[in-house]
Amino acid sequence: MFSNNSNFVHGVDTAFLLIFGIAIFFLIMLTTIMIVFVIKYNKKRHAKAVQIKDSSKLEIVWTTIPLILVLLMFYFGWRGFIPMRNAPADAMQVKAIGRMWKWTFEYPGKKQSDTLMLPINKAVKMSLFSKDVIHGFSIPDFRVKEDVVPGKNNYTWFIPEKLGNFDLFCSAYCGLSHSYMLALVRIVPEDEFNTWLAALPVKKSDDNNEGFKILEKNGCFSCHSTDGRKIIGPSFKGIYGSSHDVMTDGVSRKITVDSLYIQTSILDPNKDVVVGFPQGVMKSYKGIIRDKDIPKVIEYFKNLK
Amino acid sequence: MNNTEYISFMDHQGKYKGIFAWIFSTDHKRIAFLYMYAIATFFLVGAILGLLMRFELIAPGETIMKPQTYNGLFTVHGIIMIFMVVIPGLSAVFGNFFLPLHIGAKDVAFPKLNLFSWYLFMFGSILAIASQLLKSGPPDTGWTFYAPYSTTTGTNVITATTAAFILGFSSILTGLNFIVTVHQMRAPGMKFFNMPLFPWSIYATAWIQLLATPVVGITLVMLIAERLFGIGFFNPDLGGDPVLFQHLFWIYSHPAVYIMILPAMGVITEIIPTFCQKRVYGYKAIAMSSLAIAGVGFLVWGHHMYTSGMSNQARWFFSLLTFIVAVPSAIKVFNWISTMYKGSIDMKPPFVFALAFIFLFMIGGLTGLILGSVATDIQVHDTSFIVAHFHYIIFGGMGFAFFAAIHYWLPKMYGKMYNFKRANIAAISLFIGFNLLYFPQFIIGIQGMPRRYFDYLPRFQWAQVISTIGGVILVSAIILMIYNLVMGVRKGAKAPANPWHGSTLEWTIPSPPSLENFDEAPFVKENPYDYN
Numbered sequence: 037m038f039s040n041n042s043n044f045v046h047g048v049d050t051a052f053l054l055i056f057g058i059a060i061f062f063l064i065m066l067t068t069i070m071i072v073f074v075i076k077y078n079k080k081r082h083a084k085a086v087q088i089k090d091s092s093k094l095e096i097v098w099t100t101i102p103l104i105l106v107l108l109m110f111y112f113g114w115r116g117f118i119p120m121r122n123a124p125a126d127a128m129q130v131k132a133i134g135r136m137w138k139w140t141f142e143y144p145g146k147k148q149s150d151t152l153m154l155p156i157n158k159a160v161k162m163s164l165f166s167k168d169v170i171h172g173f174s175i176p177d178f179r180v181k182e183d184v185v186p187g188k189n190n191y192t193w194f195i196p197e198k199l200g201n202f203d204l205f206c207s208a209y210c211g212l213s214h215s216y217m218l219a220l221v222r223i224v225p226e227d228e229f230n231t232w233l234a235a236l237p238v239k240k241s242d243d244n245n246e247g248f249k250i251l252e253k254n255g256c257f258s259c260h261s262t263d264g265r266k267i268i269g270p271s272f273k274g275i276y277g278s279s280h281d282v283m284t285d286g287v288s289r290k291i292t293v294d295s296l297y298i299q300t301s302i303l304d305p306n307k308d309v310v311v312g313f314p315q316g317v318m319k320s321y322k323g324i325i326r327d328k329d330i331p332k333v334i335e336y337f338k339n340l341k
Numbered sequence: 342m343n344n345t346e347y348i349s350f351m352d353h354q355g356k357y358k359g360i361f362a363w364i365f366s367t368d369h370k371r372i373a374f375l376y377m378y379a380i381a382t383f384f385l386v387g388a389i390l391g392l393l394m395r396f397e398l399i400a401p402g403e404t405i406m407k408p409q410t411y412n413g414l415f416t417v418h419g420i421i422m423i424f425m426v427v428i429p430g431l432s433a434v435f436g437n438f439f440l441p442l443h444i445g446a447k448d449v450a451f452p453k454l455n456l457f458s459w460y461l462f463m464f465g466s467i468l469a470i471a472s473q474l475l476k477s478g479p480p481d482t483g484w485t486f487y488a489p490y491s492t493t494t495g496t497n498v499i500t501a502t503t504a505a506f507i508l509g510f511s512s513i514l515t516g517l518n519f520i521v522t523v524h525q526m527r528a529p530g531m532k533f534f535n536m537p538l539f540p541w542s543i544y545a546t547a548w549i550q551l552l553a554t555p556v557v558g559i560t561l562v563m564l565i566a567e568r569l570f571g572i573g574f575f576n577p578d579l580g581g582d583p584v585l586f587q588h589l590f591w592i593y594s595h596p597a598v599y600i601m602i603l604p605a606m607g608v609i610t611e612i613i614p615t616f617c618q619k620r621v622y623g624y625k626a627i628a629m630s631s632l633a634i635a636g637v638g639f640l641v642w643g644h645h646m647y648t649s650g651m652s653n654q655a656r657w658f659f660s661l662l663t664f665i666v667a668v669p670s671a672i673k674v675f676n677w678i679s680t681m682y683k684g685s686i687d688m689k690p691p692f693v694f695a696l697a698f699i700f701l702f703m704i705g706g707l708t709g710l711i712l713g714s715v716a717t718d719i720q721v722h723d724t725s726f727i728v729a730h731f732h733y734i735i736f737g738g739m740g741f742a743f744f745a746a747i748h749y750w751l752p753k754m755y756g757k758m759y760n761f762k763r764a765n766i767a768a769i770s771l772f773i774g775f776n777l778l779y780f781p782q783f784i785i786g787i788q789g790m791p792r793r794y795f796d797y798l799p800r801f802q803w804a805q806v807i808s809t810i811g812g813v814i815l816v817s818a819i820i821l822m823i824y825n826l827v828m829g830v831r832k833g834a835k836a837p838a839n840p841w842h843g844s845t846l847e848w849t850i851p852s853p854p855s856l857e858n859f860d861e862a863p864f865v866k867e868n869p870y871d872y873n
Contacts, residue, residue, distance in 0.1 A: 051716045059707035073681040085619040086683040095626055102671045106664035113714025114657055121653050169490040176789025181719050183648045187577025190650035207723040207791045209483050215794035319495040
């Protein structure tokens, strides 16, 4: 009756069935009674209303029965949830890192992947980290969801029990491209997983670059790519030393990107906007990116070919 | 009553003329009209923004707008509908007009404060609209303003939160006014348990407005302080805690749901006995359940945060309380249906709207059980299931109650009657459009379609198409309904003092009422729903 995608499906879906069962029963019962009354006691058939005294017996009955039912629903909802907070100690540890608007999964040994590849029938504990705002780690097929809150060490865990591809969504609204913050979950046999993990490259060295860290912390990569793609603003790739047409006070002029231009673009971003990009989108980072950090950013750009 | 002395409040000549006779009037009835016209306008704007979102979602990928526009739209739609339409809606319009009438009073306790509240409301609303139009672009945080996104995005968050802050004060002052009115202004001989149930619901609501709204006020001030001065309340980079924002926000915003729905329940509790010509069943249970909902409603905010990483104890505690608050709501439904038993039912438009309300409210309430239970909430949290659920409660509940109320009380407010047939067609089309629009969202929500998504996977498209069709029907039905009401007011037949054979005090005076409502001391019945 239930799918066996993960170890939580049974508990959660039992609670769903119980609550929906009770809800549908009451909805149909009460709607039917209402329709019967409206027809039967229509004033054409029932010209004079009969005034009825309140019965405390009836009121006690219809307070007690719903109370018992809601406590039952509470219990099943809780029972389906408890296992979600009890990760086994020997679970495989994987870090899910959320940033606007991309998921990265880090395996033991600092190996990183954009796809969440996991072996079947093995418990995995996901530690959830955010680089910027709140994201939501959601795999509906596994009945798994937990917010990825910056500064908090949230986690979730599960045992995938079915081979195949599943969708991972960002469920907590995180800005412009929230709806594109998806990832693929691939459940594979254990030996295939081990082969894949062994071939996975170790974390890129950029993460230890001072300039990169400053840019990442301030969410610059949300709008500026490092691989030449145009997102909102110009890509950082090869930007140092390149030539561009910019608009200064409504007049177009040609500039070469140098240290001064980069500094101006951080502190007063709307002064010289590259032609083809909108005015007024970027705010000033004066006081947010410290003056002594700007040379580190410039240094990073010089090496980003 | 001496008819030669009667002058309706609409024709009464005060100190001022023309539009000033309205915007400087402290008459609770004129202030109710001021609110109504403003709120109806905001509602239409909000509805059109909603329809634009529906068109965007009819197909995956970009359809009619860019993602940034879409993110602004759902934020603006939320801010307008929640803070400018639904929270003030029933209290400020029908509470203002009918609370004094129901308790046999000449006006509210503080008429000048009442007018001041309207000015605050308009000022806040104008600021909210300005936040959409100012240079940095509409806020794109969602109406929940979750930190740290809201403390870092470059859009007009400060203007929008300031607007919500000011609107909050309008709400607090209205609540204060109504509490004092109920305590001090009841007609001689009218005890609390002689009041109709609409004043009871307004009274319970007013306590929530007074006690809960300051929390969101201070939260929004903290958000503004963080943005302007870098004080680290919520942003972890500054040493703050993002989950703290959620707690503070929902300590207000969950009780706010009861600010929306309690007056709606009050309206329905007036309409059903009138059109059944029968004493309301379980008067005391309904009155007490309003207070119970208002009280317990303060303690359930955490059910918005089951996935936030809260402690396990907090999760089960909030889940248990959430289930318990469902019981008084269920009791109200049982009471409404029992009131119909052996009544003499007159299927006039207000009653048709009330029936639609009960059905939609039941779906909204029953799907709320899925959200109260932790295991199932984890699955549907932040999905379109939530969107469907709260639209069933807020729009299907508060919205349909508002429509029911205007059809019920329009003859009293304007002294005119609308076309019944057209009103019924509008009611049925609204009902069909509504269900087509929101029901499919439950299904794809369970399947995992996240909310606030500009784009989505193709497997969810079938539901989005049905929803968009439903949206078009719904908006058309709203236009038909408003057209019918406007035609009724302008060209409709003159309405008698008591067109529905109602038993509460507002039906004992002429339509529209005179300036001071009761030219003779009102006769207070032991049971306000006494039809004999």
